[in-house]
Amino acid sequence: MDEANASAEEPSFIYQQAYHMQLDGLLITQLVVVLPTSLFFFYVNSVMFFTLRSKPVFRETSRYILFANIVLSDSVLLLSSTVVYSFSQLYLYVFKAVCALVILFCITTYTFTPLNLAVMSLERYVAICYPLHHAEITTQKRTNITIGVVWLLASLNIVIDLFYTTVTKPHSFNALTFCTRERLFIAKWQLDLFYGLNSLYLVTVTVVIIYTYVAIMVAARSISTDKDSAKKARQTVLLHLIQLGLCLTSFLYGVFESMLSTIDLTLFLHLRVLLFFVLIVLPRCLSPLIYGLRDDTFRPLFLSYFRCKSGNVKPAVILH
Numbered sequence: 314m315d316e317a318n319a320s321a322e323e324p325s326f327i328y329q330q331a332y333h334m335q336l337d338g339l340l341i342t343q344l345v346v347v348l349p350t351s352l353f354f355f356y357v358n359s360v361m362f363f364t365l366r367s368k369p370v371f372r373e374t375s376r377y378i379l380f381a382n383i384v385l386s387d388s389v390l391l392l393s394s395t396v397v398y399s400f401s402q403l404y405l406y407v408f409k410a411v412c413a414l415v416i417l418f419c420i421t422t423y424t425f426t427p428l429n430l431a432v433m434s435l436e437r438y439v440a441i442c443y444p445l446h447h448a449e450i451t452t453q454k455r456t457n458i459t460i461g462v463v464w465l466l467a468s469l470n471i472v473i474d475l476f477y478t479t480v481t482k483p484h485s486f487n488a489l490t491f492c493t494r495e496r497l498f499i500a501k502w503q504l505d506l507f508y509g510l511n512s513l514y515l516v517t518v519t520v521v522i523i524y525t526y527v528a529i530m531v532a533a534r535s536i537s538t539d540k541d542s543a544k545k546a547r548q549t550v551l552l553h554l555i556q557l558g559l560c561l562t563s564f565l566y567g568v569f570e571s572m573l574s575t576i577d578l579t580l581f582l583h584l585r586v587l588l589f590f591v592l593i594v595l596p597r598c599l600s601p602l603i604y605g606l607r608d609d610t611f612r613p614l615f616l617s618y619f620r621c622k623s624g625n626v627k628p629a630v631i632l633h
Contacts, residue, residue: 343586346586346590347395347586348395348399350590351392351594352395354391354594354597355388355391355392357598358384358391360618360619361601362384362385363618364615365377365380365381367618368614375436375451376433376436376451377611378453378456378457378460379429379432379460380433380601380604380605382425382429382460382463383425383429383430383601384601384605386425386426387597389418390418390419390422390426390597391594391597391598392418393416393422394419394593396415397415397416397419397492398589400492401491401492401493405491405492406491406492407490409488409490410486412490412492412497413478413486413497416471416497417468417472420468421464422467424466424470424511425464425467426556427514427515427560427561428463428466428467428514429460430518430522430553430557430560431521432459432460432463433549434522434526434550435525437529437549438525438528438529438546439451441529441533442528442529442532469510470511471497473503473506474497474498474503474506474507477500478499481499482499515561518557522550522553523554526547526550526551529547529550552603556603556604559596559597559599559600560596560597569592573588
C-alpha cells in the first residue's frame with residue numbers, strides 16, 4: 314500500500330488515500346469483468362437513446378423527452394464512473410484539469426437523474442389530475458426549458474467548486490493528482506456545500522414523488538377520472554420512487570468503502586470491484602432499462618433496434 318502524497322496546504326478533513334495494487338491475475342480479472350459489463354450496458358443505453366431520438370412522436374412528447382435525458386445522464390455517469398474507477402484500480406495519476414472534467418460529468422449526471430425523476434412524476438401528476446391542461450402545460454418548449462433548469466441545478470455544486478478553484482488556485486489544474494472527488498476540495502465549506510445541496514435535493518425529490526403518488530391515488534378514486542390511466546400513472550410514479558432508491562444506492566458506495574478500508578484493508582481491496590459493480594454500475598443500468606421495457610409504446614421499437622432489425626415498427630403513443 315502506498316499512501317498518496319498530499320500537499321501540506323490540503324485540508325486535513327479530507328480522507329484521500331490511494332492504494333497501489335499489483336497488476337496481478339485478480340486485478341486483471343476484475344477489470345475484465347467490470348469494463349466489458351459497463352461498456353455493454355453503455356451500449357444498451359445508447360440504443361435506448363437512439364430509439365428515443367429516432368421518431369418524432371418520442372422527440373415531441375414530454376415524458377419521452379424527460380426519459381431520454383435520464384438515459385443520456387445515466388449513460389454518461391456509467392462511462393465517467395468507469396473511467397474514474399479504472400484510474401483508481403490502475404493507480405494512475407492524471408492532470409487535475411482532466412480529473413476535474415471527468416468528475417464534472419460524474420457529479421452532474423449523478424445529481425441530474427433524481428431531479429429529473431421528480432419532474433417526470435410531476436408530469437404524470439398533471440396528466441391525471443389536470444388532463445384538460447396537460448397538453449398546454451407540458452409543451453415541448455416548456456419541457457426543454459425545464460430540463461435546462463434541471464441540468465443547471467445538477468451542475469451547480471461542482472461548477473461552484475471548479476470556479477472557486479480557478480479563481481483561488483488557477484495553476485493547480487496543471488498538477489498531477491490521484492483522481493477522486495475529494496481531491497477537488499480545497500476548503501471545508503465546499504464539503505459542507507456538497508452535502509448540503511445533495512441533502513436538499515434528496516428531500517425535495519422524495520417529497521415531490523410521494524406527493525404526486527398520493528395525489529394520483531386520490532384522483533384514481535374520483536368518478537370522473539380514467540381509472541386505467543390513473544392506475545398506470547400511479548404505477549409509473551411508484552417506479553420513479555424505486556428508481557430514486559436505486560440512484561441512492563451509490564451513496565452507500567462511499568460508506569462501505571470507508572468502513573471496509575478501516576476494518577480490513579485486504580478485504581476492502583478485494584471487494585472494491587464488487588461494491589463498484591453492485592452499487593454504481595447495476596442500479597444506473599437497470600433503472601432506465603426497467604422503465605423503458607415496461608412502456609408498451611417504446612419497448613417494441615427498442616427491441617427491434619437492439620436486435621438490429623428496425624423493420625416497420627410504428628410506435629403509437631398513449632399520451633395519458
